[in-house]
Amino acid sequence: MVTHLSNPQARRIFLQRQGLSRSPSSGLSRAGLYDMVHDLGFVQLDSIQWVERAHHHILFARNQTYKIKDLSHLVEKDRLLFEHWTHDASIIPSAFFPYWKHRFRRREARIRENWAKWQGESYEAAIEETYARIRDHGPVMAREVKAEDHKSGGWWNWHPSKTALEYLWQTGKLAIARREGFQKVYDLAERVIPALHHADEVDHNAFVDWACRSALTRLGFATAGEIAAFFDLVTIEEAKAWVLANREELDEVTLATIDGKARSSFAFAEDLPSLTDTTEPPSRVRVLSPFDPLIRDRNRSERLFGFFYRIEIYVPEPKRQYGYYVFPLLEGDRLIGRVDMKAERKAGTLSVRKLWLEPGVKASAGRLERIEAEFQRIARFVGMQEASFAEGWLAEAETST
Numbered sequence: 001m002v003t004h005l006s007n008p009q010a011r012r013i014f015l016q017r018q019g020l021s022r023s024p025s026s027g028l029s030r031a032g033l034y035d036m037v038h039d040l041g042f043v044q045l046d047s048i049q050w051v052e053r054a055h056h057h058i059l060f061a062r063n064q065t066y067k068i069k070d071l072s073h074l075v076e077k078d079r080l081l082f083e084h085w086t087h088d089a090s091i092i093p094s095a096f097f098p099y100w101k102h103r104f105r106r107r108e109a110r111i112r113e114n115w116a117k118w119q120g121e122s123y124e125a126a127i128e129e130t131y132a133r134i135r136d137h138g139p140v141m142a143r144e145v146k147a148e149d150h151k152s153g154g155w156w157n158w159h160p161s162k163t164a165l166e167y168l169w170q171t172g173k174l175a176i177a178r179r180e181g182f183q184k185v186y187d188l189a190e191r192v193i194p195a196l197h198h199a200d201e202v203d204h205n206a207f208v209d210w211a212c213r214s215a216l217t218r219l220g221f222a223t224a225g226e227i228a229a230f231f232d233l234v235t236i237e238e239a240k241a242w243v244l245a246n247r248e249e250l251d252e253v254t255l256a257t258i259d260g261k262a263r264s265s266f267a268f269a270e271d272l273p274s275l276t277d278t279t280e281p282p283s284r285v286r287v288l289s290p291f292d293p294l295i296r297d298r299n300r301s302e303r304l305f306g307f308f309y310r311i312e313i314y315v316p317e318p319k320r321q322y323g324y325y326v327f328p329l330l331e332g333d334r335l336i337g338r339v340d341m342k343a344e345r346k347a348g349t350l351s352v353r354k355l356w357l358e359p360g361v362k363a364s365a366g367r368l369e370r371i372e373a374e375f376q377r378i379a380r381f382v383g384m385q386e387a388s389f390a391e392g393w394l395a396e397a398e399t400s401t
Contacts, residue, residue, distance in 0.1 A: 003272055004222070004262075005255040005334055011304050011333045012278040013220040018294050019062045020330065021281040028063040030070045030084040034093075041218045041231065042090040044081065044291045047182050048313075050325040051343045051350065052382045057071050057289035060381055061330075075297075076178045083184075084169075086273065087296070097193050099199040102207045103233055104172035111167055118329050130164035131173060139187040140165075168377060199390050208234055212242040220275060221253050221265040226300065258306035279332050285370040287378055288328045295328060295335075307335035307358070329371065336361045341375070343382050350387040352378035356395045358400040363394060 005013070011040055015021050019040055030034070036059065037043055045053035059066045075081045075091065083093050085103070092100070134140055145161035165186055168174040175192035177186045190198050202210070215230035216222050222230070228239035243250065243266060251269040254262045267275060288294060290311045295301040302308055312320045323340035330336070337357040343353045352375055357363055375387035 003251060003253045003267070003276070005253055005276070007256040007258055007260075007304070009276060009278065010221070010255040012281065013275050014300075014304060015281050015294070015333055016278050017218055018219040020286075020294060022062070023281060024062060024064050024284060024286065025115060026063065026065070028065045028067075028070075030073060030078075033059070033066065033070050033076075034074055035090060037074075037081060038093045038095075039218070041214060042086050042092045042293075044086070044089060044293070045298070046087040046291050048325065049343075051327070051341060051378065053182075054289045054290070054291040057287075058292050060378075061286050061288055061292065064377055064381070069212045069389055079192065082193060085232075087229065088291075094194055094197050095349070097197040098202050099207050099210055099233065101172060101201070102204065102269075105284075111170060120299065126161055126164040127167055129162050131168055134174065134186060135188060137159065139185045141180065141183050143183070143187055155377040159393055208238050208242055211246075212246075216266070216268065217271075220271070221255060221267040223265050226265075257303040261369060263303065283332045283370075285336075285367075285374045286330045287339065287374055288325065288330055290325065293330070294330070301335070305335045308336070310333075323354065331367070331370070334361075334365075339375075341387075343379075343384055345384075348380065348385045350375060352387055352389045352393050353394055354390070354395055368394070 013020070019036055042100075043055045043058050043377050048054070051057065052060070055071070056066075056068055059071065070216070071081075071091070075083070080094055081091050082097065083089065084092055084100055086092070130145060142162050145165065162202070165174065169176070169184075169186060172189055174186045175189040177187040178185045211231055211233040212227050215227045215351070219226060219230060222242050224239040225236055227243070228234050228236045249268060249270075250266045251272060253265050253267050253272075253275075255265060257263055264346055290309075295307070295309055298309060307328065312322060312326065313324060317324075322338060325342070326338045326340050328335055328338050337355060339355045340353040342351050342353070343349075353372065361367075372387070372389075380388040
């Protein structure tokens with residue numbers, strides 16, 4: 001039997017699994033924050049602070065009582081979260097560390113093969129020396145191990161000790177103990193990751209099963225390709241084999257994309273009753289980070305929401321359609337527009353430069369009030385006195401109904 005999901009059902013399922021169906025104003029304890037990150041699977045890190053760094057913005061979008069200091073405490077004091085790589089740099093529950101060991105081993109094999117070609121054999125000695133320094137003398141930042149006479153270049157031209165730090169972190173020998181500013185402070189992994197998780201081992205089959213099962217749980221429904229891409233831990237071949245091996249637990253579902261086409265996916269059979277009985281998400285307008293997990297898979301968000309989004313940081317200014325750092329707007333279960341805004345810290349204001357509503361989204365007085373109220377909430381969150389609006393900040397809609 002194949003279960004069919006309407007487009008509104010599919011959107012609401014994904015929003016629920018991505019933590020966007022709960023009230024954004026209910027109190028959030030530190031334990032609740034940990035649960036949020038755990039339920040999401042990871043939160044992507046980004047250094048750009050155009051308004052606020054991505055990881056903080058992602059969490060604020062889900063609960064607007066979120067406190068930045070609580071995340072720091074979970075990472076640096078409680079050690080319940082650690083930093084490493086998914087598809088990009090992310091904050092991950094430390095309980096997942098045993099599964100990341102398989103990533104470390106795979107990375108180590110690739111790095112040793114590739115780096116020896118462009119670093120030569122000398123980098124092996126730098127790895128040993130750098131590890132010994134941290135073991136014997138404690139945590140370091142990259143700038144503290146940089147050779148004074150080395151001329152800085154791209155990552156391919158790193159000095160040996162910087163290369164060694166990256167290698168040791170990528171392969172799980174080092175972990176990020178904390179950040180100063182946004183600079184990584186490295187220490188031995190066994191001094192950062194809780195002993196229980198650092199010592200735990202899982203075999204290959206258990207690793208693949210966990211990675212696929214955890215991904216599908218957080219997506220609600222997915223293809224094998226989407227399962228593999230979620231954590232970027234397993235290959236597409238491993239995900240396909242997992243689906244075949246677990247067909248008795250999985251049901252095929254077809255979901256209606258925004259244009260009415262049917263797309264085949266899989267879901268856990270035991271989850272189908274709850275999948276098809278999702279609640280309507282809050283109607284409040286929320287601004288999402290460009291790195292929000294709801295839109296990380298651009299193709300998936302286009303199919304479900306009909307929302308085309310690309311970050312234009314690396315697009316030359318004359319060729320940008322919208323702006324350098326533009327944020328999507330979520331209202332209920334719809335992505336309704338995008339906004340170009342920046343925290344002007346010297347002036348103490350959140351500067352709203354331009355708002356574009358999607359075709360068919362009406363710029364009603366009520367909707368604009370909800371949008372402006374969200375901008376004021378974000379302004380307070382990032383320490384600004386208020387949101388200010390440029391002249392002509394609302395772009396003329398192509399069509400509004």
